[in-house]
Amino acid sequence: MKNILDRNQNKADEVRNLLSSKKVLMVNIISSPGAGKTTLLERTCEELGSKFRIGIIEGDITTDRDAQRLKKYNIPIVVINTEGGCHLDSHSISKVLDSFDLDNLDVLFVENVGNLICPSQFDLGETFKLAVVSTTEGDDKPGKYPMLFREARAVLLNKIDLIPYTNFNFDSFSSDLKKINSQIPLFEISSTRGDGLKGWYDWIEDEINKMH
C-alpha cells in the first residue's frame, strides 16, 4: 500500500506542478454515490460557463452517463472508466491531461468515483478536494468518514430541500464537522432547487481568480 501511495504521490506532484504552471485550478470532487456531484456540475457549468473556461474529467466505474449529461455545455470532457476501481489515481489523470488545451483552461473539475473512502486517500495533483455530502445519507458522515472532511478545502451539504422528509440533524452534523476541521467552509445547498448556490459560485469564482 505504501509503494502504491508513494508512486501515486510522485505523479500527483508532477500533475500539480504542470497545472500550477498553466494557472489551472483543479478541484477533486468526492462524495458517496448519488450525493449530487453531477447535478452540482450541471448547475456550475450553467452559471460559470460563460465566465470561465471549464474542463471536466468524469471518473466512473463504467458508462459515460454523467459525461452525456454535461455534453450540452460544450466544454471539454474526458471520461475515465476505472473498470471496477473505486477511485481515480494521479496516473490516470496525468494520461488524460494531454486531451485538454491547458493554456486555454481556468478550472478543471474532476468528478471522482462515488465513494467516501478510497478517493480521499489518493492525491490526484488537485489544487484541493471538495466534499459533497447529502442530507439523505444521514448526519453522521463526517464523524464516521473523517479523512475526507479533514482533507477537503470546503464541504457542500446538498439536498437541503429534503431535510423535512429525513431525520437529518444539522447541529449534530456541523458539530462533528467542526471537531474534525474547525475552519472549513460549509455551504448548505440544493442543487436541484437552487438554494445556497450563490455562495458556492462566489466562493469557487474567488478560488479560480486566486490562480491568476
Ligand SMILES: Nc1nc2c(ncn2[C@@H]2O[C@H](COP(=O)(O)OP(=O)(O)OP(=O)(O)O)[C@@H](O)[C@H]2O)c(=O)[nH]1
Ligand atoms: N431533492 C434533491 N435531489 C437532488 C439534489 N441534487 C441531486 N439530486 C438528485 O439526486 C440524484 C443523484 O444526483 P447525481 O448528481 O447524479 O449524483 P452523483 O453524486 O453525481 O452520483 P454518482 O455519479 O452516481 O456518484 C439525481 O436524481 C438528482 O436529481 C438536490 O439538491 N435535491
Ligand SMILES: [Mg+2]
Ligand atoms: Mg455523477
